Amino acid sequence: MKETDLRVIKTKKALSSSLLQLLEQHLFQTITVNQICHNALVHRTTFYKHFYDKYDLLEYLFNQLTKAYFATDISDRLNHPFQTINDTINNKEDLQKVADFQQEDAEFNKVLKNVCIKIMNDDIKNNCDRIDVDGDIPNNLLFYIYGSLIEGFLHWIKDEKIDWPSEEIDKIFHKVINIKIK
Template sequence: MSEEDIRITKSREAIVKAMETLLEQKPFRKITVNDLCRTAVVGRTTFYAHFEDKYKLISYILQQEQQGLETILLSDSPPEELILEVLLDIRGNKKLYHNLFVAEASDELEKLLQDTFTSFFTNILTVCQAEGVQLASSSLPPLLAFYSSGVVGMIMWWMETDFSMPPEEVTSCLSNLFGFLWK
């Protein structure tokens, strides 16, 4: 990798880290490109060489977060452990999630989580069908919408109530609601 490539990579990483740092401090709508440049110690030209605006930057960060959550959910661990891992990840980034999604009431997180859990339940429901488990419908799309919306709704409630329940209790509740799918 050339020195120029390393500088480009380091600049991008600094900008991403700056957004994450600023999201620990304030809601997304209050973060400016100047804030990002100051925190990342890069010029505006460098920022715009990497991202069209702060919305493209946050979209990039959300894609990375979705890939991380999908990696967790698509591993070979039992479903209860996978859900608990996701909840622990969300709680571990509490300020970031709160300032990005709860304070903003953004649809971005809901879409990110919806897509992630749709993949998760697609895998589970496909196995259930193959094993002859009697599902509420032979058509997967309505089931996927129902299950993923339920999980996302509970996660959003959990964040909005400032993580009022331990993640293990939320996992247990979800397991009781959906557990028949992975028994």
């Protein structure tokens, strides 16, 4: 099956939209493939032609939602991470609603964290020649540091109800971390 086939695109869009709707109302661990298919008006057999399971679909959904962010040049993402998130992630309110609802769902959070780690790891590996950091710091440690710092800032923003402009948050972020683009 070609990924550029319009039927494939429409089916994947219907299934991912269905999952996104269900995630606003049900914990991920309780959502079944049958529910996703019923909501999307897609047969189960068709679902399994495109995805292995609901975890694979969640990973696909997350990749689709963050595609514009990761398509942005790494210099923007490293130098202005929160401005870039603000500029590239659409429907942030809906996503925040899902994140808040799924907060206690360990399965959802595990999949999300693993996808983030994989994407960021690949991203930093592919761009390590452009990242200017002390030579004593191993390259494979960079994405752990960067990722955990981003996660820490996101928790801080949420927990402390920080409502600052993304530019101000980026300034503080750069005072904490010393990673630059060559």
